[in-house]
Amino acid sequence: MAGSNGKQKTVRDMVLSLAVIAMAGLVVYFIAIPHDDHAPDLKRVDYRVELVTARRAASYPVAAPEGLPSTWKATSVRFQGAKSDRWHLGFQTPDGQYVQVEQSTQKPAEFIDQASQGASATGRTEEIGGRTWTRYSGGRYDALVLKGTPGSTTVVAGTGSAEELRTMAAALKTG
Numbered sequence: 001m002a003g004s005n006g007k008q009k010t011v012r013d014m015v016l017s018l019a020v021i022a023m024a025g026l027v028v029y030f031i032a033i034p035h036d037d038h039a040p041d042l043k044r045v046d047y048r049v050e051l052v053t054a055r056r057a058a059s060y061p062v063a064a065p066e067g068l069p070s071t072w073k074a075t076s077v078r079f080q081g082a083k084s085d086r087w088h089l090g091f092q093t094p095d096g097q098y099v100q101v102e103q104s105t106q107k108p109a110e111f112i113d114q115a116s117q118g119a120s121a122t123g124r125t126e127e128i129g130g131r132t133w134t135r136y137s138g139g140r141y142d143a144l145v146l147k148g149t150p151g152s153t154t155v156v157a158g159t160g161s162a163e164e165l166r167t168m169a170a171a172l173k174t175g
Helices: 004-032 048-057 108-115 162-171
Strands: 063-065 073-080 086-092 098-104 120-128 131-137 142-149 152-158 172-174
Touching (some): 098 162, 108 152, 152 162
Antiparallel strands (some): 098 152
């Protein structure tokens, strides 16, 4: 069996090289790569200009919250006039969850499905701020839906708790 000793050395050297590479990879993973379990701090956005623009351009009364505590942080805003006059305003709640306000002139069933991420009507309604909201429940988002407003449908949806969704719905004012 001439030459088998050389093959054993080659295999042993390859296994040792792989072990050294794996150890170096683990060192880099645990020391050099930061591991932060906290969600990134989202930048607060000022939505006043977009709100004024949307209220001028939309064919319906655009809703935005008034009187929310400063611990609610606006994180996203957009108005898409060419796309069914769609208004979006997103917030990070004090608990780090997400709650959004969506309004549109789009066909209600289609719009509610999109805005609520596929949530389904529960058949329950709630009286919030003098208006009747329908509760929706889903895998990703829960939602409150206000139908029958002049020319649009309003959806408050997100990962926030039922209380946080109610807080947002109660704070909505049109202008």
